[in-house]
Amino acid sequence: MSLKKVFNEDGYLRGVSAQQYPPGSVRHRLGRVLDHPRTPKILAGVTLAASAGLPLARGNRKLQIAAAAIIGTCNRLSEMRTPYGRDGADQMTAVITQYRLLTALIADEQKSDDIFLRAVNFQAGLSYAVSGISKAFGSSWLQGDALPEVLQTEAYGRGPAAEILRRHPKLCRALTVGTVAWEAAFPLIYTLPRLQATYALSAVKSFHVGVAATMELPRFVWGFFGSHGAVGYALDTRGEKRTFEKSVLGISAGVTLASALIAREKRKIADQRRLGPKGAKRLEGDFGVVEYYVNHPPGGPDQSKPVVVLECGLGQSLESWEWVAGRLAVNYTVVRYHRPGYGFTKSRASSGDLVAAILDELGAAGEVMIVTHSIGSLSAASYVTDPRFTDRIHKLVIVDGTDPDLLGADRSDRRRLGKFIQAQVHTLFAAVTGIYEWAPNSVERQAGYTPDAQYAHVQFVFSPRNIVNSVREYTKVDTDFALANLRKVKSTLLIASGENAEQQSLLAEKIKASFEVIDGSAHRSIIGYKNYAEQVESAVRRFIDE
Numbered sequence: 001m002s003l004k005k006v007f008n009e010d011g012y013l014r015g016v017s018a019q020q021y022p023p024g025s026v027r028h029r030l031g032r033v034l035d036h037p038r039t040p041k042i043l044a045g046v047t048l049a050a051s052a053g054l055p056l057a058r059g060n061r062k063l064q065i066a067a068a069a070i071i072g073t074c075n076r077l078s079e080m081r082t083p084y085g086r087d088g089a090d091q092m093t094a095v096i097t098q099y100r101l102l103t104a105l106i107a108d109e110q111k112s113d114d115i116f117l118r119a120v121n122f123q124a125g126l127s128y129a130v131s132g133i134s135k136a137f138g139s140s141w142l143q144g145d146a147l148p149e150v151l152q153t154e155a156y157g158r159g160p161a162a163e164i165l166r167r168h169p170k171l172c173r174a175l176t177v178g179t180v181a182w183e184a185a186f187p188l189i190y191t192l193p194r195l196q197a198t199y200a201l202s203a204v205k206s207f208h209v210g211v212a213a214t215m216e217l218p219r220f221v222w223g224f225f226g227s228h229g230a231v232g233y234a235l236d237t238r239g240e241k242r243t244f245e246k247s248v249l250g251i252s253a254g255v256t257l258a259s260a261l262i263a264r265e266k267r268k269i270a271d272q273r274r275l276g277p278k279g280a281k282r283l284e285g286d287f288g289v290v291e292y293y294v295n296h297p298p299g300g301p302d303q304s305k306p307v308v309v310l311e312c313g314l315g316q317s318l319e320s321w322e323w324v325a326g327r328l329a330v331n332y333t334v335v336r337y338h339r340p341g342y343g344f345t346k347s348r349a350s351s352g353d354l355v356a357a358i359l360d361e362l363g364a365a366g367e368v369m370i371v372t373h374s375i376g377s378l379s380a381a382s383y384v385t386d387p388r389f390t391d392r393i394h395k396l397v398i399v400d401g402t403d404p405d406l407l408g409a410d411r412s413d414r415r416r417l418g419k420f421i422q423a424q425v426h427t428l429f430a431a432v433t434g435i436y437e438w439a440p441n442s443v444e445r446q447a448g449y450t451p452d453a454q455y456a457h458v459q460f461v462f463s464p465r466n467i468v469n470s471v472r473e474y475t476k477v478d479t480d481f482a483l484a485n486l487r488k489v490k491s492t493l494l495i496a497s498g499e500n501a502e503q504q505s506l507l508a509e510k511i512k513a514s515f516e517v518i519d520g521s522a523h524r525s526i527i528g529y530k531n532y533a534e535q536v537e538s539a540v541r542r543f544i545d546e
Contacts, residue, residue: 001041001044001045001048003040007037007039007040007041008037009037011037013082014035014037014082015031015034015035015036015037015039015081015082016035016081016082017031017034017035017081017082018030018032018034018035019031034077034080034081039077039081040078040081043074043078044074046070046074047070047074047075050067050070050074051067051071051222053067054068061109064100065101068096068097068100069097069100069101071093071097072093072094072098072100072101075090075093075094075097076094078090079094087217087220088127088131088220088224089217089219089220089222089223089224090219090223091127091223092123092124092127092223092224092226092227093219093222093223093226095120095123096120096226096227099119099123100116103115103116103119114244115244116230117229117230117233118230118234118244118245119230119244119248120226120230121227121230121233121234122244122248123227124224124227124228124231125186125187125189125190125231127227128183128187128204129183129184129186129187131183132180132181132182132184132185132186133184135179135180135183135184136180136184140415141176141177141179141180142418143173143414143415144172144173144174144176145173145176145415146176147172147173147175147176147179148165148166148169148172148173148176150215151165151166151172151214152166156214156215156216156217157215158216159213159214159215161210161213162214162215165214182204182207186204189201189231189235190234190235190238194235194236197235198232201228201231201232204224204228205228208220208221208224208225209221256433259433259434259435259437259438260432260433260434261434262434262437263431263433263434263437263462264434266437266455266459267459267462267463269459270455270456270459270460271344273452273456274291274344274456275344280292280293280318280344281293281294283357283358283361285357287347287349287353287354287357288340288345288346288347288348288349289344289345289346289347290337290338290347290349290354290357290358291318291337291338291342291343291344291345292318292336292337292338292358293325293335293336293337294333294334294335294336295325295326295329295333295334296329296333297329297330297331297332297333298330301333301362301364302331302332302333303364303365304366305332305333305367306332306366306367306368306369306395307332307333307334307335307359307362307364307366307367307368307369308328308332308333308334308335308540308544309335309336309337309359309368309369309370309371310324310325310334310335310336310372310373310376311339311351311371311372311373311376311377311379311380312336312338312339312373312374312376313373313374313376313524314374314375314402314470314473314474315342315461315466315467315469315470315473316373316374316457316460316461316524317338317342317343317456317457317460317461318336318337318338318343319449319453319454319456319457319460320447320457320524320527320528321336321373321527322449322450322453322457323449323527323528323529323530323533323534323537324527324533324540327533327534327537328537328540328541331541332544333362333364335355335358335359335362337354337355337358339351339354339379339473340354341465341466341469341472341473342466342469343466350382350383351379351380351382351383352383352386352388352389356386356388356389366392367393367394368389368392368393369393369394369395369396369544370384370393370395370396370397371396371397371399371540372396372397372399372401373399373400373401373526373527374399374400374401374402374523375402375407375473375474375477376401377398377401377402377482377486378402378404378407378477378478378479378482379477380396380398380486381404381481381482381483381486382478382482382485384396384485384486384488384489385488393489394489394490394491395489395490395491395492395493395543395544396486396489396491396492397492397493397494397539397540397543398492398493398494398495398507398511398513399495399526399527399536400495400496400497400500400504400523400526401494401504401507403503403506403507403510404479404480404482404483405483406503407474407477407479408479411474411475417475420471421471424467424470424471427462427467428464428467428468430462431462431463431464431467432464436458436462441458441462443457443461443462443524444458446522446523446524446525446528446529447524447525447529448528448529448530449528483510483511486511487510487511487512491514491546492511492512492513493513493514493515493516493539493540493543494507494508494511494513494514494515494516495516495517495518495526495536495539495540496508496515496516496517496518497517497518497521497522497523497525497526497532498517498518498519498520498521498522499521499522499523501517504517514543516539518532518535518536520532
């Protein structure tokens with residue numbers, strides 16, 4: 001309520017809810033009211049009044065539930081007004097008020113209150129544990145850098161306590177690592193005797209008070225203290241039947257198992273399709289097995305034109321090139337393949353060996369043009385100077401390619417590498433549990449292929465084996481001579497996504513490539529969305545004809 005400028009139309013907590021609706025519509029007009037700079041203060045005032053009403057209405061269950069409803073509604077309106085700027089305390093407050101409303105529907109007051117307290121307790125234990133485990137996968141937390149970085153921000157580093165911590169970096173780092181340890185270990189509190197559990201809860205309260213004082217976030221006290229009473233209730237009733245906890249754990253385990261099995265079966269179906277008569281081909285030889293797909297022009301292979309070889313991005317499937325390959329195949333033979341470790345490719349050979357084997361199988365002895373996406377540019381760099389290809393590869397197209405210098409820097413920086421590993425672990429978790437089948441994911445948001453291709457692509461990307469292999473490729477792919485090798489190609493075109501245009505322009509300068517930008521596209525959508533892919537294909541076709 002003491003903040004002013006941050007809620008103005010030029011402030012970082014300005015309202016943005018009206019932007020998603022057409023101007024003049026009812027929702028847009030309501031959004032404009034919600035986005036007004038005075039609205040947050042009104043919501044805060046109403047929340048404060050309702051919060052004061054909770055203790056004043058002690059013993060009056062209906063009034064307390066009504067106060068909880070008001071607090072929850074104000075919290076939700078604040079989230080709608082500004083989708084950022086929320087934190088764990090806001091989320092916990094929302095959980096408590098929403099659980100109170102849901103359990104109020106139970107007619108038996110004693111049973112209603114019991115389920116409410118057990119639900120909040122379950123949420124509190126889960127929140128602390130998940131927070132700690134999640135932090136453990138973040139290199140900035142394990143290395144002790146997270147809290148110092150937070151205290152450097154304008155929003156959370158202005159107070160005197162923050163200044164004291166900044167002057168004692170060793171203490172700050174110890175607190176950062178300690179936070180990971182105690183949060184992940186929070187469920188152990190339920191195994192302690194009641195007195196020791198009380199001491200542990202008091203220590204947790206001290207932590208929240210410290211956070212509130214350091215970051216000037218008093219709601220951290222109220223948001224989490226509100227759940228500790230429920231934890232105490234669960235500790236006091238440990239001898240009773242835990243039907244609620246058993247039900248929640250049983251349902252959660254059942255849903256997770258069912259989700260995992262469904263996802264596993266869908267991946268099996270995708271693999272069976274690949275093994276079918278219309279699926280990709282497999283070539284066996286001394287090099288092992290390579291999975292590949294060939295698109296020929298309607299009239300058959302044309303030896304007078306170059307064969308176009310498409311290199312996939314990190315962890316991406318053959319289907320990721322579906323739109324581009326289909327259009328190029330009108331005039332050219334187009335080859336896609338999976339590098340070692342991906343899909344059905346089981347080989348320790350180099351990318352150059354696999355490409356050479358596929359071209360020999362096709363009887364293609366003429367010119368070859370390489371088109372790469374993402375880290376596929378480094379795969380191409382490993383063989384464009386190979387004697388088997390130097391007289392055949394005269395043109396190279398890089399679509400939003402990986403800069404070897406940047407990749408080398410990322411891999412040598414523990415924090416950047418840690419962030420990449422963390423992202424892959426999250427993806428692996430989603431793959432194993434099957435969560436990706438039920439929740440929006442970045443793969444589907446940045447790809448819009450035909451249904452069959454989309455199905456195969458999503459199942460491929462969320463295959464645990466392919467996820468693990470993408471980590472291997474990311475950490476092992478050679479970057480030492482990549483720039484020098486790419487510069488040796490006679491003519492190179494770099495096509496950048498709008499998202500990475502600036503960084504890609506620097507890469508184009510390094511390899512002396514022509515440069516084009518597909519406005520509005522992102523790293524994956526540049527070949528995943530049909531309209532962007534068509535622009536990529538047109539640029540490739542113009543480049544071939546030059």
